[in-house]
Amino acid sequence: xxxxxxxxxxxxxxxxxxxxxxxxxxxxxxxxxxxxxxxxxxxxxxxxxxxxxxxxxxxxxxxxxxxxxxxxxxxxxxxxxxxxxxxxxxxxxxxxxxxxxxxxxxxxxxxxxxxxxxxxxxxxxxxxxxxxxxxxxxxxxxxxxxxxxxxxxxxxxxxxxxxxxxxxxxxxxxxxxxxxxxxxxxxxxxxxxxxxxxxxxxxxxxxxxxxxxxxxxxxxxxxxxxxxxxxxxxxxxxxxxxxxxxxxxxxxxxxxxxxxxxxxxxxxxxxxxxxxxxxxxxxxxxx
Numbered sequence: 001x002x003x004x005x006x007x008x009x010x011x012x013x014x015x016x017x018x019x020x021x022x023x024x025x026x027x028x029x030x031x032x033x034x035x036x037x038x039x040x041x042x043x044x045x046x047x048x049x050x051x052x053x054x055x056x057x058x059x060x061x062x063x064x065x066x067x068x069x070x071x072x073x074x075x076x077x078x079x080x081x082x083x084x085x086x087x088x089x090x091x092x093x094x095x096x097x098x099x100x101x102x103x104x105x106x107x108x109x110x111x112x113x114x115x116x117x118x119x120x121x122x123x124x125x126x127x128x129x130x131x132x133x134x135x136x137x138x139x140x141x142x143x144x145x146x147x148x149x150x151x152x153x154x155x156x157x158x159x160x161x162x163x164x165x166x167x168x169x170x171x172x173x174x175x176x177x178x179x180x181x182x183x184x185x186x187x188x189x190x191x192x193x194x195x196x197x198x199x200x201x202x203x204x205x206x207x208x209x210x211x212x213x214x215x216x217x218x219x220x221x222x223x224x225x226x227x228x229x230x231x232x233x234x235x236x237x238x239x240x241x242x243x244x245x246x247x248x249x250x251x252x253x254x255x256x257x258x259x260x261x262x263x264x265x266x267x268x269x270x271x272x273x274x275x276x277x278x279x280x281x282x283x284x285x286x287x
Contacts, residue, residue, distance in 0.1 A: 004258035196228025
C-alpha cells in the first residue's frame with residue numbers, strides 16, 4: 001500500500017516557499033506521493049443560495065498542476081495526485097494539455113483525481129454551468145483519454161466539440177483518472193468510468209463507501225479489473241489513529257492512504273513536516 005501526504009495549503013498563508021520545502025521533505029521522508037486539493041477562487045458564503053462548503057475567501061490555494069510541475073523539477077521519485085481537480089469548471093482540452101505536460105515532465109508521476117465540486121460561484125466565474133457538472137465530467141473523461149491516446153481525432157459531444165485535432169506531444173502512458181466525492185452518485189460514476197476512487201474519510205465513511213463501490217463495480221462487470229482505492233485520512237487526529245486507519249484500510253484491500261496535517265493547530269511549515277514524520281514513523285512501525 002502506498003503512503004501519501006496531503007499538501008496543507010489552506011494553513012500556509014499561500015507561502016510559495018512551502019511548496020518546495022514540503023515536496024522535498026515528503027520525498028526525503030519516504031512518502032510515495034503528494035496530494036493537493038483544488039480551488040481556483042474562494043468566495044464569501046454570505047449569499048443566496050448559501051454556500052455550505054468548508055472553504056471561504058480566506059483559505060489560500062495553489063493550482064495543483066502548476067504546483068506539481070514545479071515540484072516535479074526539484075524531486076526525483078515522489079508521485080503527484082490531484083485530490084480532486086474540479087474538472088467541469090475547466091476547459092477539457094486545456095486540462096488535457098496541462099496534465100500531459102506534468103506527466104511528461106515528471107516522467108510519469110501524475111494521477112489525475114477529478115470531481116464536480118460544490119462552489120457554484122467558482123463555476124460562474126469560470127463561465128461554466130454548475131447544474132450540468134456531473135454530465136459534463138463524464139464526457140470530459142472520455143475526451144481526455146482520447147486526446148491522450150489518439151494521433152488525430154474528432155469529437156461531437158454535448159459540451160465539447162473538436163474537429164480533427166491533435167494533442168502533441170501526448171503522454172507516454174495512460175494517465176490514471178480517479179474519481180472523488182462524498183455521495184452515491186460519485187461512486188456510481190467511478191464504477192462506470194474511473195480507474196479508482198479517492199475517499200475522504202471524515203467527510204464521509206470511506207469504509208462503508210468502499211463496500212458500496214464494490215457492489216457497483218460488480219454490477220458494472222468490473223469487479224476483476226484493476227481499481228485503485230485511495231483514502232485521505234481526515235478523521236484520524238494522531239499518529240496512532242493514522243496507523244490504525246491505514247491498517248484497517250490495508251485489510252479491506254486499499255491501495256493508498258494519505259496523511260493530513262491540517263486542522264491540528266500547526267503554525268509553521270516545520271510543524272507540519274514534523275507531524276508528517278511522526279505519522280509516517282507510526283505507519284511504518286505497524287506495517
